[in-house]
Amino acid sequence: MIPFKFAVAGLIALASAPALAANGVAFRDVHETTTGTTMPAVVIYPATGPATWTELGPYQVAATPGLPVAAGRHPLVLISHGHGGSALGHHDLATTLVDAGFIVAAIEHAGDSHRDQSGFGTERVLLGRAWQVSAMLDMLLADPQLGPHIDAGRIGVAGFSAGGYTSLLLLGATPDFSRRAAYCAAQPADAEVCVEVPAVIERVPASRPTADARIRAGFVMAPFAIFFDEASLKQVNAPVFLYGAMADAVLLPGYNVLPVRDALPRLHTFRGIVGAGHYVFLAPCNPGMTDALPVLCKDPPNIDRAALHAQINADAVAFFRQTLAEPSR
Known part of the structure; x- marks a missing residue:
């Protein structure tokens, strides 16, 4: 869960690209009232107009700002990034879903992004992440440009790492922060969970449930899950x-993804990637990013991240097509 720094902006290596769909991209601010936080969000959507690549930070994204939204109402997928991550860390997943007819919105979590980790280890993040995604959904449905094109009965969530934890919160799981004591007794060397945060989690003055009944399905990758019991x-x-990375040394599978797999009452599919480390779920890196951020970008020799992402992204499209096929009743 190492912070994803954007100091590498401009290191994009332009390469030959496949044929593009006409995807639009828009930028919005999200305000969450319980924690009093404001943060940016990126929305990628089916559009009409020219198909081009746009350089956003260190990424080359298959979307164009300012295009009109394609006619009709589209299902929506909300993306939650991992600890210290960014709204664009899963841009290839987002554009693959948009190519398939979904609108996708990704938030940059206040207090737990590459720019700001001031809420790390506090309820402002541990609960606030879910409230922030719900606030983004509120904003999108009320947005004069995007709202009329969203099918409010067909909404899903996707998340990686702490974003997987966020997805489970939104789908109904309730965390028990007292579970950290037993975990840290067993794994005292876990720096981020057991060493680098205060022993007592800072509470928020007011609280509310984290589940959001509007969200009907979840695509969860390598979730942080030690706060959930069966x-x-x-x-x-x-x-x-x-999805799990079975050689994950950041979020040990035995304490995280495997207990989730064994407990979920409506597990659709589980895929464990043998030999893969935690960060395999981040979008494939270009050479400049790989040189600057090897911990996030380099995989073991037997792991082909680009090929894996082709499978992961295809799985997400098929899953959401099936589970969001009809409006909720």
Whole structure:
């Protein structure tokens, strides 16, 4: 869960690209009232107009600012990034979903992004992440440009790492922060969970549930899950497609993805990638990013991240097409 720094902006290596769809990209601010936080979001959507690449930070994204939204109402997928990440860390997943007819919105979590980790280890993030995604959904449905094109009965969520934890919160799981003591007794060397945060989690003055009944399905990758027990995960009454990295040294599978797999009542599919490390779920890196951020970008020799992402992204499209096929009743 190493912070994703954007000091590498401009290191994009332009390469030959496949044929593009006409995807639009828009930028919005999200305000979450319970924690009083404001943060940016990126929305990618089916559009009409020219198909081009746009350089956003260190990424080359298959979308163009300012294009009109394609006619009709489209299902929506909300993306939550990992600890210290960014709204564009899964841009290839986003554009693949948009190519398939979805609108995709990705938030940059206040207090837990590459720019700001001031809320790390506090309820402002541990609960606020879910409230922030719900606030983004509120904003999108009310947006005069995007709202009329969203099918409010067909909404899903996708998340990686702490974003996978966020997805489970939104789908009904309730965290128990007292579970950290037992985990840290067993894994005292876990720096981020057991060493680098205060022993007592800072509370928020006001609280509310984190579940959002408008969200009907979740695509969850390598979730942070030590705060969930079996009973809590049994509360997730929605289909979940679950991915794990079986050589994950950041979020040990035995304490995170595997207990989630075993407890979810509506597990749709589980795929464990043998030999893969935690960061394999981030978008493939260009050579400049790989040189600057090897921990995030380099995989073991037997792991082909680009090929894996072709499978992951295709799985996400098929999963959401099936689970969001009809409006909720």
